[in-house]
Amino acid sequence: MNFQEAKEKLEKFGQEHVLKYYDELTETEKQDLIQQIDETDFAVLENCKNLGKSEGRGKFEPLAAMQVDEIEKRHDEFFKVGVETIKAGKVGAVLLAGGMGTRLGSDNPKGMYDIGLTKHVYIFQRIIENLLDTVKQAGGAYIHLFIMTSEKNNDITISFLKEHNYFGYPEDKVTFFKQDMAPASDYNGKVYMEGKGRISTSPNGNAGWYASMLKAGLRDVILKEGIEWMDIFAVDNVLQRIADPCFVGATVIEGVACGAKVVRKNAPNEGVGVMCLEDGKPSIVEYYELTQEMMDAKDENGDPAYNYGVILNYLFNEKALFDIAKNTLPLHIVEKKIPYLDENGNLIKPEKPNGCKFEQLVLDMIHELDSCLPYEVVREHEFAPIKNPTGKDSVESARELCKLNGIEL
Numbered sequence: 013m014n015f016q017e018a019k020e021k022l023e024k025f026g027q028e029h030v031l032k033y034y035d036e037l038t039e040t041e042k043q044d045l046i047q048q049i050d051e052t053d054f055a056v057l058e059n060c061k062n063l064g065k066s067e068g069r070g071k072f073e074p075l076a077a078m079q080v081d082e083i084e085k086r087h088d089e090f091f092k093v094g095v096e097t098i099k100a101g102k103v104g105a106v107l108l109a110g111g112m113g114t115r116l117g118s119d120n121p122k123g124m125y126d127i128g129l130t131k132h133v134y135i136f137q138r139i140i141e142n143l144l145d146t147v148k149q150a151g152g153a154y155i156h157l158f159i160m161t162s163e164k165n166n167d168i169t170i171s172f173l174k175e176h177n178y179f180g181y182p183e184d185k186v187t188f189f190k191q192d193m194a195p196a197s198d199y200n201g202k203v204y205m206e207g208k209g210r211i212s213t214s215p216n217g218n219a220g221w222y223a224s225m226l227k228a229g230l231r232d233v234i235l236k237e238g239i240e241w242m243d244i245f246a247v248d249n250v251l252q253r254i255a256d257p258c259f260v261g262a263t264v265i266e267g268v269a270c271g272a273k274v275v276r277k278n279a280p281n282e283g284v285g286v287m288c289l290e291d292g293k294p295s296i297v298e299y300y301e302l303t304q305e306m307m308d309a310k311d312e313n314g315d316p317a318y319n320y321g322v323i324l325n326y327l328f329n330e331k332a333l334f335d336i337a338k339n340t341l342p343l344h345i346v347e348k349k350i351p352y353l354d355e356n357g358n359l360i361k362p363e364k365p366n367g368c369k370f371e372q373l374v375l376d377m378i379h380e381l382d383s384c385l386p387y388e389v390v391r392e393h394e395f396a397p398i399k400n401p402t403g404k405d406s407v408e409s410a411r412e413l414c415k416l417n418g419i420e421l
């Protein structure tokens with residue numbers, strides 16, 4: 013793309029301000045900006061007018077979860093199949109670490125956050141220690157760990173993990189890939205600039221991982237290694253069990269396209285997404301979409317029918333994902349704090365949300381699949397998310413939960 017073409021593209025989308033400082037840029041910066049204009053999909057910015065509007069949903073029905081008591085009863089059966097599947101090299105793990113962690117407010121990637129009290133305990137370290145537990149259970153069979161970063165945190169994430177020798181995980185079993193970016197705008201859909209020669213972008217959501225893996229050519233690795241199942245999980249749950257044999261075994265035995273770890277809700281209106289069926293296909297209903305009738309609904313045992321919240325840990329059948337990879341996932345508009353250049357060219361870091369980011373979410377990926385097994389885990393043992401510095405889902409609450417589970421910090 014040349015300057016003239018870039019200008020025309022911007023005019024078409026009403027984004028001419030992107031070139032405001034063009035004449036002040038060095039030759040390299042000019043080229044980089046033109047390239048960014050070429051690669052940016054400005055059409056998504058149109059969607060900011062739908063901020064806050066509910067997305068049309070289908071007919072919801074409950075989807076029964078496999079509960080802890082059944083899992084305990086069938087433990088040996090699940091564990092055996094899980095271990096066999098892992099030992100056969102059929103399981104990969106994908107760490108979603110592309111997020112910006114804006115609520116935590118640290119400048120570094122979330123995984124570099126140190127939750128230790130008497131020693132260093134980085135979030136990445138906790139995650140890898142948990143994965144090493146699985147390796148041990150599987151008789152020393154290592155699981156290929158794919159780590160998704162974004163353009164914003166890739167280099168620092170790689171150097172941090174290298175510096176710490178991957179916290180004991182073999183380097184040849186770790187592969188990094190970058191997720192795609194989407195532009196970020198003000199409420200009128202005008203793209204923000206984060207530098208005089210740089211359009212403001214942010215990672216395109218937690219569902220971007222599979223498409224980005226394909227783009228990075230990693231399907232070849234998946235096929236070569238015979239990986240059939242991929243456990244994807246969030247960076248910020250420090251009690252996360254990853255590809256644990258029972259979960260793998262249950263998902264394989266049930267013959268579903270995907271397993272989803274869920275926890276029992278602690279109140280009918282708890283702010284978590286709940287596993288359900290939507291128009292007969294697996295889906296997740298957000299807590300604010302639950303009607304009173306749905307909150308009151310009971311299953312055949314008299315328990316709440318919409319009772320299991322997702323914790324962003326899913327085991328996907330890779331072939332099933334590949335089959336749906338061509339489908340376009342819906343775009344969600346999220347209100348966020350976006351650093352931007354003001355009128356005078358000064359970089360402002362806002363205290364309050366000031367615009368929109370555009371994300372694809374993993375829940376829509378699940379809805380494309382034919383079947384999903386919600387698999388109950390005990391919240392206190394497997395769910396300690398770190399979203400905020402203090403209060404709910406915070407460093408503080410995660411430390412308490414680590415203590416409860418005998419993890420020294």
Ligand code: UTP
Nearest residue numbers: 108109110111112113114115215217218246247
């Ligand atoms: P969150 O939705 O909590 O977002 O991510 P976040 O970016 O970490 O934090 P906030 O909202 O800015 O405070 C849940 C998981 O999904 C990953 C995150 O890294 C985290 O593991 N994620 C999120 C991505 O990998 N890419 C994204 O674009 C968004």
